[in-house]
Amino acid sequence: MVFDLDEIPGYTIPQDWVQMSFLEGIDYYSKKRDARYDSAMGHLIAPLASNQLNARLAALYPMMKKAKKEINGLIDRFPFPWFFILTDQEGIIMDIYGPATVKERLNQIEMKPGASLSMHHAGVNAVSVSILTSKKSCVQYKEHEMDLFHQFVCLCCPIRLNGQIVGYLDLSHSYSFDIEITVPLMEMLVQSVERILSAGLASLAALDRAKLTPREKDVAHLWVQGRTANEIGWELGITEGTVRNMVKKIYVKTYVKDKAEFVRRFYKR
Structure with missing residues (x-):
């Protein structure tokens, strides 16, 4: 059964959220498909090569880390599939x-890192609608074009940093009458992630003012985010030993003694 949000006693979805019934011209965008698109297919399309995906994962690591930290405390608190x-x-x-258990099922339909939820690759869904409108969106059950989403209510919020959208966070769950909980939950989650990202950006700006070489700045930015020397070396194409030598120089130039002091000074949570 598909519930009408307006029929939920005492709750109306906020007006700054986009709902499918409010959209005009969505068919025009949804018909511009990848040649591989099929609404009935049981998996998503992954348009990126592995090296392209790895580059994006590395670039968005700070946002991923913050989102995971905020979400981890919620994992065992929901009594329904989400x-x-x-x-x-x-x-x-x-x-x-x-x-x-849910992630295992999603992996079977190729819903995993690298898959695309854009309108071009996956049709109408909460993420693609948010991308199209730059707004928070709610897409329910068969409003989704792809069959694999028909069992879910999906909420999506843009994540902004300095006024620019840097990503999207989607919550998919199975019962629409819980939306009076999940809508404000999503808003609070995204606000928290944005606040932490903004604080981290201010700290990195302070780090940029230190007299570091361009390569030392690259290492310092990753080091302060908690990356290991091995991870940094792999990402920047240098050896682990080179990373450790650079870290020693960074400590000297920033007047800190160790990683704990470095993180306290340049990374505000």
Whole structure:
């Protein structure tokens, strides 16, 4: 059964959320399909090569880390099937958060990092509508074009940093009468992620004022985010030993003794 949000006693979805009934011209955009698109197919399309995906994952690591931290405390609190999806600006899935059993089922239909939820690749869904409108969106059950979404109510919010959209967070769950809980939950989650990202950006700006070489800045930005020397070396194409030597120079130039002091000074949670 599909519930009408307006029929939920005492609750009306906020006006700044886009609902399908409010959209005009959506068919025009939804028909501009990838040649592989099929609304009845049981999996998503992954348009990126592995090296392209790895580059995006590395670039969005700070946002992914903050979102995961905020969501982890919620994983065991929902009595119904649910999951969160974090995408980049183009709707490419960067990470999925939720119970292990749900994630296993999603993996079987190729709903995993690298798959696309854009209008071009997946038709009408909460992420693609948010991308189209740059607004928060709610898409329910058979309002989704792809059959694999028909069992879900999906809520999506843009994540903004300095006024620019840097990604999208989607919550998909199975019962629409819980939307009076999940709508404000999504708003609070995204506000929290945006606040933490903004604080981290201010801290990195302070780090940029230190007299570091361009390569040392690259290492410092990743080091302060909690990356290991091995991870940084792999991402920047240098050896782990080179990373550790640079970290020592960074400590000297920023007048800190160790990583704990470095993080306290340049990374505000």
